[in-house]
Amino acid sequence: MAALNPVFQSESERIHRDHQEMLHELSALDLALEHMGTGSADMTDTHCVVKARAITLAMARRLPELFMREESKLFKTVADVSTELSAFVEEMKRQHIVLFTMVNSFCVALDELANASDLQAAVMNLKELGMDVSRALRHHFTAEDHELQGFL
Numbered sequence: 001m002a003a004l005n006p007v008f009q010s011e012s013e014r015i016h017r018d019h020q021e022m023l024h025e026l027s028a029l030d031l032a033l034e035h036m037g038t039g040s041a042d043m044t045d046t047h048c049v050v051k052a053r054a055i056t057l058a059m060a061r062r063l064p065e066l067f068m069r070e071e072s073k074l075f076k077t078v079a080d081v082s083t084e085l086s087a088f089v090e091e092m093k094r095q096h097i098v099l100f101t102m103v104n105s106f107c108v109a110l111d112e113l114a115n116a117s118d119l120q121a122a123v124m125n126l127k128e129l130g131m132d133v134s135r136a137l138r139h140h141f142t143a144e145d146h147e148l149q150g151f152l
């Protein structure tokens with residue numbers, strides 16, 4: 001059985017740990033987003049944007065390697081187990097492309113905030129965009145952990 005292969009086992013454990021770390025980062029991102037646009041003080045927004053930007057940039061740097069590792073070290077073996085799991089990993093691969101695009105679009109939007117003519121509207125837009133990204137990533141990591149729990 002694949003799960004007994006020590007290389008596969010250590011890779012899947014590493015991916016599970018990465019998911020846990022990412023979920024932790026997403027909680028920090030959610031906190032920054034929650035406070036964005038809630039007060040009248042511009043400094044609060046600035047602090048939240050800086051924080052959200054740092055977390056998102058770090059994530060954008062890290063995601064390609066994680067997605068690649070999942071696809072090359074985990075999905076191939078998992079897909080061989082059943083048609084259902086094969087369909088599931090295909091869907092996860094499709095989501096990798098969508099998620100990476102979403103994260104990068106959010107990075108661009110964060111960088112463009114300085115050029116906004118209506119700062120308040122731009123901050124609210126960022127907040128919504130960020131929450132969409134966070135929700136999609138959380139959903140993805142949780143789905144993988146849940147569906148592949150016998151392997152992770």
Ligand SMILES: [Fe+2]
Pocket residue numbers: 067070092096140144
């Ligand atoms: Fe994934």
